[in-house]
Amino acid sequence: MTAHQLAHRINAQGTKGKGLARQLDRAGREASGDIVAAVTNPTNTAPYLPRGYEDVLARSLRTKTEVRLLRERTITVVVWAEGKRYRRHLDRIDAGTLKHPVFGRGRRLRARSPLREKFPSGRYPNPWVAQTLRSGVISRTGASAMPRAVQRFQNAAARIATEIERG
Numbered sequence: 001m002t003a004h005q006l007a008h009r010i011n012a013q014g015t016k017g018k019g020l021a022r023q024l025d026r027a028g029r030e031a032s033g034d035i036v037a038a039v040t041n042p043t044n045t046a047p048y049l050p051r052g053y054e055d056v057l058a059r060s061l062r063t064k065t066e067v068r069l070l071r072e073r074t075i076t077v078v079v080w081a082e083g084k085r086y087r088r089h090l091d092r093i094d095a096g097t098l099k100h101p102v103f104g105r106g107r108r109l110r111a112r113s114p115l116r117e118k119f120p121s122g123r124y125p126n127p128w129v130a131q132t133l134r135s136g137v138i139s140r141t142g143a144s145a146m147p148r149a150v151q152r153f154q155n156a157a158a159r160i161a162t163e164i165e166r167g
Contacts (some may be wrong), residue, residue, distance in 0.1 A: 006157055007073065009164050020160050025067045027156030028075040031149040032065045035077050038145035039063070039138055048137035050098070057081060057137075060088060075153070079138055096135035101126045 010020045038044050042058040049057060060081040068074045081088035092099065104125040109115055115124060 005162075006161055009161070013164065020164065022158055023075065024157065028067045028153055028161075029065050030075065031152040031156070032075055034149040034152065035142050035145045036063045036065070038141050039077075039079055041141075044141045044144075045137050046101075048134045048140075050131070050133070053098070057088070057093075077142065079142075090138060093133065094136060094138045096133045098131045098133050099128055100131065102129050108148050148161070 006024075010024070013020060040058055040061050040063065042054040045057060046054045060083065062080050062082060062103075064078045066074075066076045066078065068076070079090065081090050089099070103126065105127065106125050106129045107123050109119060109122050116122070119125075
């Protein structure tokens with residue numbers, strides 16, 4: 001039975017179908033927990049990130065699971081990371097670029113630089129660097145957990161389908 005056929009049967013159940021739909025939503029949220037656990041686990045992200053940064057990123061990661069009923073049931077896991085002031089650029093990190101300041105390193109300003117007024121010593125402190133990483137820190141770790149999540153959701157859907165058939 002496809003997901004569309006299952007949704008049609010749940011809707012045909014009437015008020016009893018609402019409880020079954022809630023069970024299906026709950027099963028989707030529980031199945032997405034596998035993906036959330038894989039993405040937020042520092043041991044899974046360690047091969048993609050510089051040493052020590054995987055713990056920093058894991059502590060700042062936040063997730064939200066959205067379950068929507070459009071034509072079919074859609075389950076989306078939204079991942080973001082909070083920084084000190086702003087959100088971290090997870091799309092850039094996932095693409096393989098980590099921008100960060102290099103402490104203790106300064107840059108000399110040109111003689112007629114407009115920044116001379118702000119830095120009269122002629123040194124511009126703390127320039128930023130773009131460090132290349134292995135891409136896919138979020139997308140690949142999430143995709144690796146996807147088969148487990150799909151299997152859990154399919155098991156729950158089969159359980160609900162048998163409950164509908166029993167009446």
